[in-house]
Amino acid sequence: MKVLVCEDDEMVLKMVEFRLQKEGYEVHLANDGKEAIRQITSIKPDIIITDIMMPYLTGLEIIHQVRKDLHLNVPIIIVSSIGLEKTVLEAFQLGADDFITKPFSPNELSVRVKKLLMKSP
Numbered sequence: 001m002k003v004l005v006c007e008d009d010e011m012v013l014k015m016v017e018f019r020l021q022k023e024g025y026e027v028h029l030a031n032d033g034k035e036a037i038r039q040i041t042s043i044k045p046d047i048i049i050t051d052i053m054m055p056y057l058t059g060l061e062i063i064h065q066v067r068k069d070l071h072l073n074v075p076i077i078i079v080s081s082i083g084l085e086k087t088v089l090e091a092f093q094l095g096a097d098d099f100i101t102k103p104f105s106p107n108e109l110s111v112r113v114k115k116l117l118m119k120s121p
Contacts, residue, residue, distance in 0.1 A: 001117055002026045002043055006036040006050035006062060007079070012102070016049065019106035020113065033057020037065055045074060047117055049109070052080040052087065060087075060094055067095040075116040079104065 003025045007013045010031070017027045028043055030036040032055040040048065040062075048066065052059035059078055066072050078091045081102040088099050098112050 001047070002028060002045045003113065004028045004030060004036065004039055004043065004045035004048045006030045006033070006048065006054065006059065008032060008051060008054045012051075012079075015106055016109065019110055023110050023114075025113070031055075033059075033062055036062050040066060040070065040072070040074075044072075046120070047075045047077070047113055049077045049079060049113070052078060052082055052091070060090060063091065063094040063096055073120075075120050077109070077112060077116065079109070 003020050005013060005016050005027060008031050013029055017029060020027045028039055028045065030039050034056040050059040050062050063076055075097045077098040077100060078096045079100045079102060083101040091099055097116055100109060
């Protein structure tokens with residue numbers, strides 16, 4: 001299973017990468033929105049984990065492009081320190097499947113990834 005992690009914080013990126021690789025996932029990394037879209041179109045991930053605040057494109061813009069422009073039904077988990085209800089609701093309205101507030105436990109993220117991948121066709 002291919003997981004794309006979009007995050008501009010190098011520490012969070014490495015922590016998530018380490019945890020998911022340990023679980024047996026093929027992990028791909030993007031540290032900005034442009035790179036995320038490039039990777040989404042080239043590797044076709046089975047699940048996307050994205051931060052909201054990133055350079056070039058935000059996580060919300062990534063969700064919009066994945067759902068509206070690319071027409072992909074891949075599960076998307078938003079990870080953000082912005083826990084504002086308005087932002088969370090906007091993420092879900094755009095098509096996010098889950099939302100985790102930073103700081104988060106890598107174990108919790110792993111469980112949520114597994115749960116979403118079991119649900120997806």
